[in-house]
Every structure is written in structure tokens, then in C-alpha cells.
Amino acid sequence: MGKKLNSAFLLIITVLTAMALLVLAFVIFFIVKEALPVLETAGLSELLTGSRWMPVDYGTSGGMAFGLFNFIAGSVAVSFLAIVISSVVGLGAAMYLSCAAGERTRAFVYPVIDLLAGIPSVVYGFVGIVVMLPLFLKAGVHTGSCVLAAGILLSAMLLPFLVSSCSDTMLRAKECYMPSAEAMGISKWYAMATIVLPASWRNILFSMILAVGRAMGETMAVMMVIGNANLFPNILGKGETIASVIALEMGTAVVGSAHYHALYMAGLILMIIVFFINMGIMLLRKHLLNRGGAGNA
Amino acid sequence: MEMILRLEKVSAYYGKKSALKEVSMSVPKKQITAIIGPSGCGKSTLLRCINSLLSEEKDASYTGDIFLGEKNTRDIEGDELRRRIGMVFQTPSPFPFSVYKNMTYAPKYNGVHSKKELDRIAVEKLKMTGLFDEVSAELDKSALKLSGGQQQRLCIARALTVDPEILMLDEPCSALDIKSSAIIEKMLAELKKTYTIIIVTHNLAQAKRIADRTVFMYDGHVIEEGPTDEIFGNPKKEETKDFLSGVFG
Ligand SMILES: Nc1ncnc2c1ncn2[C@@H]1O[C@H](COP(=O)(O)OP(=O)(O)O)[C@@H](O)[C@H]1O
């Protein structure tokens, strides 16, 4: 009986796993299939390096153009800004929560952070428009919409996840290593910086992988404050990301047109970029694993 | 017999809860003192009073006096006190570095920077714990790749790198197999030539084998202390007899 149950269970989870993989494969297949036809109209080099985006022929001089470069740069720039800001702030907060704050503070702050993670991105975008853009406007940024605003907003959205996962990791490292360090007369903050932080790097990088995916794909909030102009991203100027161009234009693109296929290509490129960034972080992590978790970090 | 450590009416509290009740005892120099007693009786708390780690904890405090040699430990800076009284915990917890870096971490913190001196400390302490022959070829290997017993010996060696006068061990063998425990027991018998050792242990046979002196604690009190042979051979108090015969524990 137990054996039968066991094999039935095994069968079920195998089927479920296979289904998940199948869905993923199907999504990728579909995107690739819908993306490739654009190559009949525009070459790969135009797509990747061109900065003119004129996906519908309005009879303007120059005709149609499918340069995605500014959007790609926009996505990368906004995500980079967001990751840098949220990592710095997040690590600081995580260090405070795991090492300086007491049990009671943690018990209060953790649920609040989880609450922040549950706020829909359109609400973040709304707060960005109402609170942040006027500040940028006052500071002299035309219309207030800019890449920096999007980066800051996005970083605020990444923070809850980064803080809670990093402080978990650091708390565990602290509980493991701090008693021994303290018992040798090492000061708390020195031990934090030289043992707990290095010991947590691998997990922190793993959290960053998830954060990068989230950042590159985030659409709504970024779209609401970045200005959506096909310009090379300038920190205080407008820009547009791949995700926002897809969201803004997919609804009006004629199915089967070059415009339609070009948007799929943009999505495919986004996926590939996220994949490579994650590979990069993974390699870094492995490097640390061989050296830091082991070796002499 | 010279006493290196003396406790006078030490009481400890976690919030309002009292965990030690007017404990008085003394520890002879360069001998092994075992602290035995049922779990929850305050053994770990006692160690944390001795190196004053308890006063770093929120809501925890202790009263009474502890003398290291002639000096009241309250007059010694916390970090300084902990350099003089080392401590090793139940779960082996090498830092996630190489073996060598584990051994040089504290000396470096204390201002030793010459490579020669660092090497000397590392080798000397690793030899003291019998670990040197086993790891000399792989000092650059991660300490986390050592076996559990080796990790615990590394932690002991690491605690010795700051040259403490007293080494306290809180159930150092409870996470280890019999063979690794035996190696550590043998090593402690060697180490007592240089250091004073206080060991908390759950294993009565272990206390009997290695300790010169044994302290029996129960419910926050020191019930009985004396030479190990006397405590085990001829206990005076009812509680001690009951505990040793396995009535509770
Ligand atoms: N951090 C703490 N906060 C509150 N109570 C504690 C804490 N640590 C230990 N205690 C309590 O103090 C008593 C003694 O604990 P401990 O010294 O760890 O005993 P032992 O090491 O002999 O098992 C126990 O009743 C335990 O519940």
C-alpha cells in the first residue's frame, strides 16, 4: 500500500514538473516564432544598434525603422540604477535589522516589509507621479519624468524583497559565527564586516538575480514616471524601456505586421539580456563559492 | 592549590527570571574542572557570567563578584576579559574561511601583522590540538570541508590563538562521534599543562575520565564541588547521588 502510494506520488510530481517545463518551452517557442519574422524587414544589427523606431509606415521620410537600441539601453540603465540604489540601502537595512535591532524591532519591521512587498506596482507608480515627479520638477527637470525617477521608484519596489531575504541570511550567519567571534574579544561591527557579510555574499547575490529579473521586467510603475520618449537614457532625461514599449504598443500593433513581430523581438531580447545577466551573477557566485565559502575570502 | 578563578555569590537573571542563585565556586589553575548537571540548570549561563558575555545580552544581568586571579572581572574591559578567557561552543563553528585564515583572524585583529609571527601562531596552536599533521598540506582549504571533529578542534585551536589563561568549553563533544570525542579528551589532557580548562559536559563518564575537579549544579545552585573522585565516589548530597545514579537528568 505504502509503496503504491509512493509511486503514485512520484508519478504525479513528475507529471507536474514536466508540465511546468512544457509550459516554459511553449512560451519560449511562441515568442521566438513570433519574433523571427521581423528579420525579413529589419536586420539584427538595425534592431540592436539602431535608434530610430518607426514601426508603422506613415509615409514619413525614411520609412519604417526598427531600432531598439534606446529601449534596450533604457531597460539596462533603469535596472542598473535600481539595483545599485536598492542594494546599498537594502544591505544597510539588512545589517541594521540582523545585527543592531532587537527581537522586538524585528518582530515589528518584518511584517511591515512584507506588506510593502504586496503593494501593486501601479500604486507605486501613482505615488511616484504624485510625490516624486513634483520634486524633480521643482529641481528643474523638465516635466519631472526621468530615468533617475524610474530608478528610484523601482529600487523602492525591489527593497522589501532584498531587505527581507538579505537580513534572513545575515541573521543566520550572525547566529552561527558571532558567538565565537565575541568570545575571542572581537568587536561586534568588525566581526559583522569581516565574517557575517562575506559569509552572506552568495545568498545576497542570489537575491540579486531575482531582483534583476523583476527590475528588467517591471512595466507599469516605470512607465508611469520615465516619460516614454525614444531617447538614449540620460539620468535626468526621459527614456523608455523595452517593457514599456511593449506594453504601450502591443495593443495597437496589427497582428502579423512587422510592428507586431518587432515587439516580440524586443521581448525576446529582454529575455536574453536577463538570462545573460543572471548567468554573470551565477558565475560570480560560483567564483565566491570556490574562493569565499571555501578558500580565503 | 592555586585558584585562578573565584566566584562569590553570583546570581544571574534573564529579565525577572533567575537562572543562577548565589553561586560560589573556584577553579584551580592548570587543571580540568568539569561542570555537570541536568539541562537548564544554568551551566551555560555560568560560563557566560565568567566571560561577561551575559552583560552584552539584552535584559540579562548578573550580580555578585568574579575574581580572575586577584582582579574583579568587573574592572576588566569586556573584550580584554574575553581574550583572557576563551570559549568554545557545542556546535563546531569555524568561520567560512580557510583553515589558515581561521587561525590568524584574531591575532590580526589584535595587531599581529608579520607573516612569520602569524605562521608561528597558526602552526603552534594547530599542533597543540593535534590538527597540524592532519591539515598541514591544506591550510588553504576551506575550514568548512573538515570533518566535524576536526572542525571542533580547529575552533579550540582558534580560541587558543589569543593566548587565553582559561579555556571554557560548553558541551564541546555533544555534536561529535565517540572517536572524535576521545581525540578531544586526549587533547584536553595535554592542554591542561598550559591552560586552565573548564568543561561543561553531559557525559558523566567523560567528566570522570578527564576532570580533576567536578562541580555539580542543579536548578541554578552549585550543590556540590570537589575532587572528581570524591564527587563520583562519595557524593555527600542527596541530589548529587540521585543525579549520578540517573534518577533525573
Ligand atoms: N537567552 C535566554 N533568555 C531567557 N532565558 C534563558 C536564556 N538562556 C537561558 N535561559 C534560561 O536559563 C536557564 C539556564 O539555562 P542554561 O544556562 O542554558 O542551562 P544549561 O546550559 O545548564 O542547559 C534555563 O531555564 C533557560 O531556560
Ligand SMILES: [Mg+2]
Ligand atoms: Mg547549555
